[in-house]
Amino acid sequence: MSPATDASDLNGDGFRCVNCGRRIGKLFVQYSPGNIRLMKCDNCKAVADPYIECEFMIIFIDLILHKPKAFRHLLYNVLNLEKIDIKGISLKSGLMNFILDAYRVSLLIRSKGSRDSSRSSLEFTWTCLKVFLNVLIGNLIFVTVLWIGIRVLLRLNYHICRYREILLAVLVSSYFKMFFLAMMVWDFPFASIFIVDVFVLSSNTVAIRVLTQLMTSACTVLCLCAHSAKFLASHWLLHLL
Structure with missing residues (x-):
């Protein structure tokens, strides 16, 4: 600090x-x-x-x-919490992040499978369910690791460590995910997905550092652990389902 x-x-x-x-x-x-x-x-x-x-x-x-x-x-x-509708902004930001994460996972699934357009409706429904479960579980693991890490680093200080501020900071600082929108229109190399992930990680690190006044190294390790847990869970689910 x-x-x-x-x-x-x-x-x-x-x-x-x-x-x-x-x-x-x-x-x-x-x-x-x-x-x-x-x-x-x-x-x-x-x-x-x-x-x-x-x-x-x-x-x-x-x-x-x-x-x-x-x-x-x-x-x-x-985003002053006394002046804005914090729940409304958090819900909208969370929904946008969820949709962009779902598109990211769908790109990963598409890269591993075939691009046959004649797939049955049952297979399409199963793919959508896989994407939904992947994004939901991955983000739950990410938020849990991040929340526990911040609580430990701040010595369980309930006054400083407030969930709504941390959640909003993470959602807003993940704006690099908007580049996935461009990938819906133009063709990009597959590695672009992971480049966006790196930029999201670094942006989350700065946001949490600003919010908590922790050292840069501590915030970097914390965000790296949270994103790594999400990445590993996502790839484990891709191979499991």
């Missing part, structure tokens, strides 16, 4: 400075429509969140570059 950030400061919702992670009451003061003044952080004396005045594409590029400031802006100041 960063020495500049107290453990008590990690508890609770609210806006955060994207530079040091400290809580801040206001991000800006609005004098009139289109006329605002960005607030400075009392701790680091820098502008608390300069991303407020940035275009979406600039923020998205910084997220792709894995800049912690962009992740703090997204997780704390955009």
Whole structure:
């Protein structure tokens, strides 16, 4: 945990400075429509969140570059748990991740089997059931390993380790899965699936590091274990079913 950030400061919702992670009451003061003044952080004396005045594409590029400031802006100041419908966003993000994971598994199944279009409806139904079970069990194992690991690393601190924040951070930081949508339209090498997996792993690592203030090495090992458990479970089920 960063020495500049107290453990008590990690508890609770609210806006955060994207530079040091400290809580801040206001991000800006609005004098009139289109006329605002960005607030400075009392701790680091820098502008608390300069991303407020940035275009979406600039923020998205910084997220792709894995800049912690962009992740703090997204997780704390955009997805503020006091201001948004956390259940609605979590359900929509979870459904999107589930669908993209299902497409990923279907690509793996297709690469191992034939592409005969004359398959029976029973075989098609069985394939859909395999995909559903694979994605469901794989994600349950992933979330379980991740949750247990964070609880252990944070010494079972119930105030810091909050399930909804961790779940939302993982779902949102898995945005690299959207590249599977491009694979529905264009042909990509089979290795592209695992390249996307690596980017998702690294993005999850940055998000959890920003959320928990744990060391980068600890977050990397934690996410690697969770993704490895999901990967092994998925491939075991592919051969079992």
